[in-house]
Amino acid sequence: MRNSYRFFLTFLLLIIDFGLVFLSVYLFVTPMDRAEMYGDWYSFQNGLYISMQTWFIAVLYLQLYRNFSTQGFTGLYRSSWRALLIQQIIYIAYLNLNPSIFKGEVLIQQAIFTCTFLLATGLISRILITFLGWYYEKKMGFKNSVAIWGFNQTGIELAAQFETHASDKKFLGIMDENQSFDFTQKKDLHKRLREAIKLASVQKIHELFICVNPQMFQDVKGLFTLADEYCLRIKFVPDILGLYPDNSVVQNVHQFQAISLRDEPLEDQDNRFAKRFFDVFFSLLVIIFILSWLYPIIGLIIKIQSPGPIIFQQLRSGENNEPFWCYKFRSMRVNSDSDKIQATKHDKRVT
Incomplete structure (x- = not known):
């Protein structure tokens, strides 16, 4: 049900946005302006088509509707004004480069009216979507509750992500926070996880993220079966951050995770x-x-x-160890060993 309402809001937002783009072109190109700017109705259709295409490019580039699905209303508001700005820039630039489609005498005036209209109506539409989302989540209880088990580096970072981005979920925190467990046996951890699953069901948690060392996994299939019995969804997040240096970076490579020592x-x-x-x-x-x-x-x-050239060239190693010529001011006398022997203290070659 929660996914259905989120899809409904996203689809409704998409329809409203493209409808507003259509209205902005239709309302602010008056019948007199149409004859002056476009020449005939066929050219006006081209202008309308360009508006729709530029808006599509903008929202596709910023992934506006996808951000709304994953980041909630914060991502929606942040991406919306950027999409409008990009759309207007592309739209005006295209029409200026194609004077046969659009005459530029009233271009600035139309751009101001159109942008103002889209800003105002876009803000109203997003307030409406926000209200609908609040109504569904608060009044009808469509907001899933999630929690984390595993008070470690991975669990803490995952909790920070939920608190920042997951507006469509009710984050209840880390279940074993401030508890000290040092599991040396897999069976002890397995027993503790079974207890955590039962406790999560009692607390009406819909989804439980388990962050543990992958080397301590035991009978994972049995834990999934137990969670199904309690109508609980569990997801395992391997605590690999605790196995590597603090400055290591985890990257997604297709369907795999790769760990590097540092960020590049x-x-x-x-x-x-x-x-x-x-x-x-x-x-x-x-x-x-x-x-x-x-x-x-x-x-x-x-x-x-000293006599000789002003510039001295030297071979250096660059990207992918490819050699390139480096040019710099000459600071030594001309000699045959410049590429073989490095400068030393009190070097007689230095001028």
Whole structure:
């Protein structure tokens, strides 16, 4: 029942959003403006089609409706205004690049009216969806209660995720919090888990997440059978974080989890793009505003100290151990051992 109401709210939100996009184009392109901007009804249909397509691209990129299903109303409000901003940018950019479809005399005016209309009606629709969600969850009891058993690093981090994101669940906390259990025998842990399942049923918990060391698992099938008897859903979350260093990172690789010693930010494509953009942009600033006047001065000093080129090139190892040429100001006299012998203290080659 809870899944049905969540699906209903998501589907209702989708219909409302696309309906509002249609109304925004229809209402704020008056009959006079249509003739001026689009020429005929067929072109107006094209404009309407573009609006729908750009909104679809925006919500697909931000995964708006998926975030609503997984993160609740917090994710919905956060993603909605971003989707509207992206949609308007793409829409206006496309029409400016295609003047045959849309004349730009009233483009700014229509964009302001459309954006204001969508902001106002979008906010109202989300308040309505929030109220419906509150009514179903509070008044009709469609909010499942979940709890965690396993007071360890994995259990604590999972609890933090429930408290932050799982608005469609009623999180009751960690059942064995502040209790100290040091299980050395699998049978002792198994007995304790059976007791936890029975206690969870008494407390009317719908779903129990069990966070334990996978090496201590015993008769997991029997625990699932016992949970079914008490109409309780259990899910095992292996406590692998406690087996590795604190700075280790768990990543999902298709259907598997991979553990690495540290996080590698440059494995993310967005981070690589941001770094490359910063490198190029900052380098251009340095070249234009600093090297443009500093290079001749340094070059003159190098020439005075010793004859030879101003720039020295050296082979270095880069990404994936691929060699590349590094260019820098020469700080030594020209010699045949520059690529073989590193500089040392009181090196006679240094100028």
